[in-house]
Amino acid sequence: MKKLITFLERLEEKKIYYKLNKVRDAIMVEIAIPGERWEVEFFADGNVEVEKFISNAEILGEEELEQLFLDCD
Structure with missing residues (x-):
C-alpha cells in the first residue's frame, strides 16, 4: 500500500492526471x-x-470509429 500512496503523491506533485480502478486483485x-x-x-x-x-x-477520421466495433467481434 505504501508504494501506491507514494506513487500517487508523486503524480499529484507533478500535476499528472490519473484515475483509480480495481482490476483483478489489484488497484x-x-x-x-x-x-x-x-x-x-x-x-x-x-x-x-x-x-x-x-x-x-x-x-x-471519424470513419475509423466503425473499425473499433469490427475489431471487437
Missing part, C-alpha cells in the same frame, strides 16, 4: 499524458506491473 492507476497512456497495477503482494501505450501520432 490500477490509469494515467494519460500527451501521446501516451499508462496502466500501473499495484497488487496486494507488493508486485507492480506497468503497461504503456504510445501513440504513433497518426490522426484518423
Whole structure:
C-alpha cells in the first residue's frame, strides 16, 4: 500500500492526471499524458506491473470509429 500512496503523491506533485480502478486483485492507476497512456497495477503482494501505450501520432477520421466495433467481434 505504501508504494501506491507514494506513487500517487508523486503524480499529484507533478500535476499528472490519473484515475483509480480495481482490476483483478489489484488497484490500477490509469494515467494519460500527451501521446501516451499508462496502466500501473499495484497488487496486494507488493508486485507492480506497468503497461504503456504510445501513440504513433497518426490522426484518423471519424470513419475509423466503425473499425473499433469490427475489431471487437
